[in-house]
Amino acid sequence: MTPIRRALLSVSDKTGLVELGRALTGAGAELLSTGGSAKLLREAGIPVTEVSAHTGFPEILDGRVKTLVPQIHGGILGRRASPEHVAQMSEHAIAPIDLVCVNLYPFEATVASGADDETCIENIDIGGPAMIRAAAKNHEDVVILTDPAQYPDLIAALEAGGTTLAQRRALAGAAYARTAAYDAAIASWFARDEAAPARLTLTGTLREALRYGENPHQSAAFYVDGSARPGIASATQVQGKSLSYNNLNDTDAAFEAVAEFADPAVVIVKHANPCGVAVAEDAASAWDLALRCDPVSAFGGIVALNRTLDEAAAAKIAAIFTEVIIAPDATEGARTILARKKNLRLLLTGGLPDSAAPGRSFKSVSGGMLVQTRDAGRIDPEALRVVTKRAPTDAEMADLIFAFRVCKHVKSNAIVYAKGGATVGIGAGQMSRVDSARIAASKSEEAARAAGLSGRLTEGSVAASDAFFPFADGLETIVAAGATAVIQPGGSIRDDEVIAAADAAGIAMVLTGMRHFRH
Missing domain, CATH: 3.40.50.1380 (Methylglyoxal synthase-like domain)
Known part of the structure; x- marks a missing residue:
């Protein structure tokens, strides 16, 4: 002593x-x-x-x-x-x-x-x-x-x-x-303006030791880096049990996705992939449209809003089992409604992240890490290139831009069908782009039946692909699903073949020149 x-x-x-x-x-x-x-x-x-x-x-x-x-x-x-x-x-x-x-x-x-x-x-x-x-x-x-x-x-x-x-x-x-x-x-x-500093310095402050990681045999913790970016690190948890590693990962994915949109939007995420996204006049209407895309996957999902959560939206979301809701704020009425769901976590961030802001992302690999700038890319509608005989209508163009923004947040290979400012089919994480297109179309049939409709929701929709079509078969699958317009980066050695297939089907196609791989 x-x-x-x-x-x-x-x-x-x-x-x-x-x-x-x-x-x-x-x-x-x-x-x-x-x-x-x-x-x-x-x-x-x-x-x-x-x-x-x-x-x-x-x-x-x-x-x-x-x-x-x-x-x-x-x-x-x-x-x-x-x-x-x-x-x-x-x-x-x-x-x-x-x-x-x-x-x-x-x-x-x-x-x-x-x-x-x-x-x-x-x-x-x-x-x-x-x-x-x-x-x-x-x-x-x-x-x-x-x-x-x-x-x-x-x-x-x-x-x-x-x-x-x-x-x-x-x-x-x-x-x-x-x-x-x-x-x-x-x-x-x-070194903030250096793309690749000779020595990379990272730091974090322990926010919380988590019960376990992605699986119970993995240990985990949540560290914050002190940045001013609104999100899960800045959020106040208003209610609910403690967040797990997977909750935090999925909630971050949902909030980053919903911040892409200026209009009232709702994003539902399951296992880091959006399973329903919509914009509408208000949050409650956006929820209805987002839920319709895949009501089965939405069960036990994460919900993100880019507006203050109000009573109408809270009542609808609380009607199904939801793990986490994250929003910039919530009205007292909405908090009262959600308080009846003791295990539901409500996170309020006080703001939205800037989806176009610079930043870095990190991925550990054996013996080191991969570092890249955050995918802050956003297409310029004026720079889109129509490559088919038929140009998209104004309504199709609005949905194409919406679908491509959603695509940015879907694991590759990603295909997103959208109609009326809402996703109607999402295919994620497949080894083949054709499989992603088929899965999304198949799930849209299930969603249509759940909504009491015949056929599938993809009829009359548009489709977005996160990367180019290497062959025409992916595009043909999208046409068979009922899509009338497609947006994709282009750049394949078979672009001419794909464009010819689009013309043969009478659909419109625009190229972005920007890819959104997400691994």
């Missing part, structure tokens, strides 16, 4: 500082501090010595230099068990410092706020990380605190007579993790 005789407190986040200061002085420790921390302690009636008075060296350069002096770092780094260190500290009048409490300038929050470069740079802490690393290195003798959440345990240790080596070692590990994350955030900010 090592007692604390002298402590240096210099924090940006002053949460709990007064309580910590009182506990330390109550345990007989002398307090050293700087700037606003010293002022707060003094106003609370806690004795404190300014670092500049302790070192005999004033704060200079607008506060950029205040702790970067031998009296501070020598006091932190000096090994108490080394006679040579003790003698040198005595020779140079360096007093030991037994505890360092530092949390860093809020660089990450400053960047997230959209501040200019000068402000961001001024929020890069220099002295703080130096003291943290010094104290962590010398944890055999020194306690390092980097988070107000650590204060209660430290106060309890003071009441017990001091800290143990095991406690100091654990705090040192947390300290190095904090400075590593801090440096990673700074490095990432400097």
Whole structure:
């Protein structure tokens, strides 16, 4: 048990500082501090010595230099068990410092706020990380605190007579993790315009340890990166049991998809694939259209809205078993309705992600990771190229653009049939594009029967393909399903053959020049 005789407190986040200061002085420790921390302690009636008075060296350069002096770092780094260190500290009048409490300038929050470069740079802490690393290195003798959440345990240790080596070692590990994350955030900010930086730095803060991963034999956790992008990381869970790994993955997929649309939209996701998507005049109407596409798969699914969830939509969604609803907000009436479903999770994000915003996505592979920019691509309607004898009608063109946006969020190979601003058939994740087209058409027949209709919902629809047709057979399958227009990237060596098949069938085809593979 090592007692604390002298402590240096210099924090940006002053949460709990007064309580910590009182506990330390109550345990007989002398307090050293700087700037606003010293002022707060003094106003609370806690004795404190300014670092500049302790070192005999004033704060200079607008506060950029205040702790970067031998009296501070020598006091932190000096090994108490080394006679040579003790003698040198005595020779140079360096007093030991037994505890360092530092949390860093809020660089990450400053960047997230959209501040200019000068402000961001001024929020890069220099002295703080130096003291943290010094104290962590010398944890055999020194306690390092980097988070107000650590204060209660430290106060309890003071009441017990001091800290143990095991406690100091654990705090040192947390300290190095904090400075590593801090440096990673700074490095990432400097490299924000580099497509492939020579060293990639990633960091995350544990939000929650999950019960398991995709399967019960896999462990999992949810980390957040501190970005300002609205979504599952920023969401407040209003009700329901804790979210699983698969819930989080599917909810993210649903919310990113629904953010593609300006009109009121609903996306239903099952196993990371949309099984129903629609836009309409209001959320309740969009729900009806989205559900009609595949009511069987929607059972136990994830629902995302791009508008405030109201009572009408909440009542309809609550009528079937739903795992998660995510939306920017919800009315009090909607919350009351959903509160009757105790296990249903309601997440409110406060906003929508920008589907066109830059960013990176990551995939682990053996021995490393694949990194790419987020698929923020969006077709320009004016740049679409009609390649068939018949051009699409205005209604067909609107549905083609809608279907292609949905395609972006469906696992490859992806085929999406749409009509009237709603999906009427989705084929996902097949090894053959023909199979995706057939599965989507087959499921549309099932959906039609469930709705009390004859035939299939794909009659008179349009179809979107996430990538080009390598042969005409995929297009012929779509024609057989009743589609009257097709949108696809083009670029196959057999484009002429595919276009000829479209002309022979009398359907319209437009090329985007943009592919949306999603693996």
